[in-house]
Amino acid sequence: MADRPLVMILNGPNLNLLGTREPAIYGHDTLxxxxxxxxxxxxxxxxxLEFRxxxxxxxxxxxxxEARARGAxxxxxxxGAYTHTSVALHDAIKAIELPVIELHLSNPHTREPFRHESYIGRAAKGVIAGFGAAGYLLALDAVARL
Incomplete structure (x- = not known):
């Protein structure tokens, strides 16, 4: 399967608690x-796929x-919350020169005002938000079409 294109899905803080963390917002699916x-x-x-x-x-x-070095x-x-705070992740997206899809389980624009700002989105190819766990599949569909 080495000839198949590599896609990495990276998940940030607190996503390891999916299924039990605020299920009314994030759903009941575990990571x-x-x-x-x-x-x-x-x-x-x-x-x-590598999922981390x-x-x-x-x-x-x-x-x-690593994704860049491996030719993803x-x-x-x-x-997660780094979306709204991390210049380091923004800069890494710019540095790796790969298409990055920003993903959110919920729709940040319908939530608290501090969640409306995204450092990730400013550097990402596209954004998928508000579709719950199905957003991961939608993001993979988007990557397949790139």
Whole structure:
């Protein structure tokens, strides 16, 4: 499967708590369940998928650099709260020169005002928000069409 394009899905802080963390906002799916569905969908699209999560900003930056070094086709990033605060992730997106899809389970524009600002979106190729766990599959569809 080495000839299949690599796509990395990176998840930021607190996403390891999906399924139990504010399910009225983020849904009842666990991150493991989302990862399994994403892997199946990526396979049907002819993509190799790596799905990761970290609560640490620097780890996410390191993984973004790794995606570039490994020749990934694209990166899907659910940066969690770092979306609204991280210049480092913004700069990493610019540095890796890969298409990045910003992903949100909820629609940040319908939530608290501080969530309306996205450093990630300013550097991303596109944004998918508000479709819950299905957003991961939509993001993979978008990557397959790039």
């Amino acid at each position: 493991n369940a989302i990862a399994a569905r994403s892997a199946t969908h990526a396979d049907t699209l002819g993509l190799t 999560q970290s609560n640490h900003e620097g780890v996410l930056v390191d993984w973004m650099h 086709k694209a990166l899907i990033l659910n940066a």
